[in-house]
Amino acid sequence: MKNESAKPLISLRSLSKHFGSLTALDKIDLDVNAGEVLAIIGPSGSGKSTLLRCINYLEVPDGGTITLGAQTIDSSRPVSRQELSNIRSRVGMVFQSFNLFPHMTVLRNVSLAQERVLGRTTKEADERSTQILNRVGLAEKASQFPNRCSGGQQQRIAIARALALDPEVMLFDEPTSSLDPELGLEVLAVMRELAGSGMTMIVVTHEMGFAENVSDNVMIMADGHIIEKGPSAEVMRKPREERTKRFLHAVHDR
């Protein structure tokens, strides 16, 4: 699965986003290789989530380019529905608040987009869903409604739902932040397994253990800038930048 060529799977160049007078992202340059697991950490309001949400255009950037494989989207011109669909079909996303569909069974949650977007038959989709629910350890929940599942289970279902569409990249926006520590663990275990399988992952997180032990690289953001990026052990143990040290100190002091 590892891409041996030098060309990264995702390239962001000069990516910018403003909310009124607030600069959420200030000319971000970032490369992520196929199979790489990148953790993005930093104080709240630093632009981490905005960066993630710009990659699949949930947030429309107001400057710069996004390249995913052979496809480049230039934010200085309007993006077509086809381009949008192309990008989104290759990028899976998991949200802090799970966002499962409460009126559908777990199985239906995972199957719906497979049928509507990939054109799989209900039978094909359900087979795939069952297989993926098995992978996240929740096959027995298939016929339940999401509200019958714990937060950790709901988040694993949300991961299964995204994986069922066979994405090339998975984006995780603080996937464990609304879970208590024990339930967070089961989600992290699924993510660790996914990372081990070679999935390209960008993970915005406050889980320092995941950043240090599971991810290949760690990136620290503050005020819409990248403060520091490098191999996780280096950044987490021997940070170069003063801002990084301050942030890690604050986290460890808790």
Added chain:
Amino acid sequence: MNIGDFEHFLSGIVWTCVLTLGSFSIGALLGVPLLVARLSGNFLIRILAQVFIQFVRAIPPIVWLFTIYFGIGASLLHIPPLMAALTGLGLIATANLAEIYRGALNALHSGQWEACQALNLSRWDTVKDVIGPQVLRVTVPSAASYLIGLLKDSAIASTIGATELTFQAKQLAQLSFNGLIVFPVAGLCYIALSLPIAWLSRKTDAHLRKRVAR
């Protein structure tokens, strides 16, 4: 009361049902495009829809019926009383149901839309499979209480001569000079009509709540 009176009441009840369900159906259908206009990205369309809704809701129903029946009906084209009442009440129901839909839509977590976008579902599939069914569920209790309100509002159609329940009661009372019996009986009929609506609404709501409690 004799058999003939009973028949009058019965036909009144039928027309009250036709008026109520008819105008509610008009509102339930036309409320959807009105809601879409109300939420349109186009400023002009959005403002027009908003003004329309405010305008329709601010004027008492009886004034609408008089405008349509005695105004338009008398000068431009002849409209039978029941049609005039159906048009007026349908118009009012459209504005009110559009607002009820909008309230339900606002109650949905924005994450539902985002999840659909991230899953690359089309706009249509998003509305059809995810947003629509949830809005419908949130709408049930308020739409049902609006329907009961509409049932009572339909009585004003008697003022333009639509032969619904209150109109029939008024006729009977005038003929028999027995208003003290006729009108309470009409009142009981309204109660009897609203009971199944309330019951069905509670049943539906409880059923849906059991499945998608949040």
